Amino acid sequence: MRFPLSAIASAIAALAVALCAGCAATAQSSGGARPLSAHPLPFKGRLAMGDPDQLPPAVAMSLAPNSRVGFMYREELSHEEHHPPTILSAVNPLIYLGYPMGEYTVTAFASLSIIDGDQVVGEYTAQSRITRSYTIYSQPTHRELDTEARAAVRKEIDEKLYADQGRVVATIAGTE
Amino acid sequence: MNPRAAVLVLLAAAALGCAARGRPFEEVKPVPPRHSVIYVYRPYSFFGSAIAPTVRCGGQSAAIRPGAYHAFVVPADKPISCYVETETADAVDFDGGPEIQYLRERIGLGLIVGRPQLNPIDADQAQSEIQSCCVEQP
Numbered sequence: 001m002r003f004p005l006s007a008i009a010s011a012i013a014a015l016a017v018a019l020c021a022g023c024a025a026t027a028q029s030s031g032g033a034r035p036l037s038a039h040p041l042p043f044k045g046r047l048a049m050g051d052p053d054q055l056p057p058a059v060a061m062s063l064a065p066n067s068r069v070g071f072m073y074r075e076e077l078s079h080e081e082h083h084p085p086t087i088l089s090a091v092n093p094l095i096y097l098g099y100p101m102g103e104y105t106v107t108a109f110a111s112l113s114i115i116d117g118d119q120v121v122g123e124y125t126a127q128s129r130i131t132r133s134y135t136i137y138s139q140p141t142h143r144e145l146d147t148e149a150r151a152a153v154r155k156e157i158d159e160k161l162y163a164d165q166g167r168v169v170a171t172i173a174g175t176e
Numbered sequence: 177m178n179p180r181a182a183v184l185v186l187l188a189a190a191a192l193g194c195a196a197r198g199r200p201f202e203e204v205k206p207v208p209p210r211h212s213v214i215y216v217y218r219p220y221s222f223f224g225s226a227i228a229p230t231v232r233c234g235g236q237s238a239a240i241r242p243g244a245y246h247a248f249v250v251p252a253d254k255p256i257s258c259y260v261e262t263e264t265a266d267a268v269d270f271d272g273g274p275e276i277q278y279l280r281e282r283i284g285l286g287l288i289v290g291r292p293q294l295n296p297i298d299a300d301q302a303q304s305e306i307q308s309c310c311v312e313q314p
Contacts, residue, residue, distance in 0.1 A: 051271055053255075079296045086223040089285045101285060104295075136287060142294060143257075143267040 038158060042169050045069035048115060056154035058161055059112065069121075069172060072113040075153065077146055080105040100133035104142065108149035112157050114168060121171045122164060126156035198310040204247045207276075212252040214270065214277045216294070217245035217306045224283025224290035231281065231294070233258040240281055244312040260292040268294050278302030 038057035047055075047063055048070030059071050083102035089095050107129045114122035130149045132140045161168075204213045216231050220243035228239040231246070234256045238246035250256045252272055258279060259267045263286050270277055278297045283290035297305070 054271060077296070078298065081293075081295050083282070083284065086221075086283075086285050095285070136285060139264045139266075139291065139293075141265060141267045142296065143269050146269060 041161065041165055043069060043165075043172055045071045045114065048072045050074065054150070056110075056112065056157045056161070058158040068116060070115045072115065074111050075150060076109045077149065078107045078109075079142070080107075095136055098135045098137055100135055103131055103133040104140065104145055105129065105131040106142075106145040106149040108146075108153045110150075110153035110157055112161070116172050122161070122168045124157050124160040124164070126153040126160070128152035128156065198244065198312065200310055201245065201307050202311065204249060208249060210252050211249050212270075212273060212275060212277070214248040214250060214256065214258060214279065215245055215302070215306060216240060216248065216258065216279045216281055217302070217309045218242055218281040218283075219305055219308060221283065223285075227262065227283065227290055229260050229262050229292045231258060231260045231279075231292075238312060240312050243309055245306055245309040246312045258294055260294055262289045262292055263287065264291045266292060266294045268296055278306070280305065 038061065040061040041058055044062050044064035044067045045059075046065050046067045046069070050071065050073035052060070052063070054075060055071075055073055059073060063071075081102065081104050089101050092099070095101055107127065110126045112122075112124045113120055128149050130145050130152070132145055134140060207213055214233050216233070216238070218240045222242075225242045228241045230237050230239045233248040234250045236248050236250070238248070240246050248258075255272050256270045257267055258270070259265065260281065268279060276299065278299060279294045280297045280302065282293045282295060284293055285291070
């Protein structure tokens, strides 16, 4: 059986294009926006509401117990799950090849208010939804999903806070 | 007795034998001061009914059979983790606080033995589901 040279050349070219496209996709997914490194805010605040161990990094680095400014931080998680009937999974041959058996979803909601005396000088909210399927060969724990969802909303709150910090500083200075 | 009927009776008895029997659901009242309650319940399902993996919450543990629940009364002033394991594990963390929490235990398909899952459930849904579960008898 013989293949014409042009067909072989076309196949090699197509393979090369596919490989390059694959590389490009990988690079694009890993080379997105540069992650923002957490750093303290240009003002300090006390924790008026929230768990000191469960805060966005920027807020955690900017705590001062005697400050006039206060941080009020709240996080909520809600969970969903989808499982097909176990008996159907048991007789489905695709399951034993690693096909998903179900999925977990965690939705995290976070809100941060910055108060100066009675005045609210900043309000930020963030929401994140993490969905992970599980197979017969791998199953995430709820702890892993919760941690991921919490980290995502804290990062979003930090980013909003950094973007707005100049205005907050000016507002606090204006009330002194 | 017809052999088929005898087999059916035996299967039914075996299935019922795996289900927990005890007093119906009773809310923990009053909750001790500076404590919270984590209800772990396991609605009856024939699948996985032969196993009752040990659920640990804080320093306490309970093996919950299908159709039963266990109330873990835990200190409210510190984070608590609940954990269960057979061939895979599941874990859920609670920050602490006075809230009542609900976890629904489910046994999923495993390669050798059923895999337990601890699913956090909203109070509204959990309160209706847990009514069908009875107190886990030691």
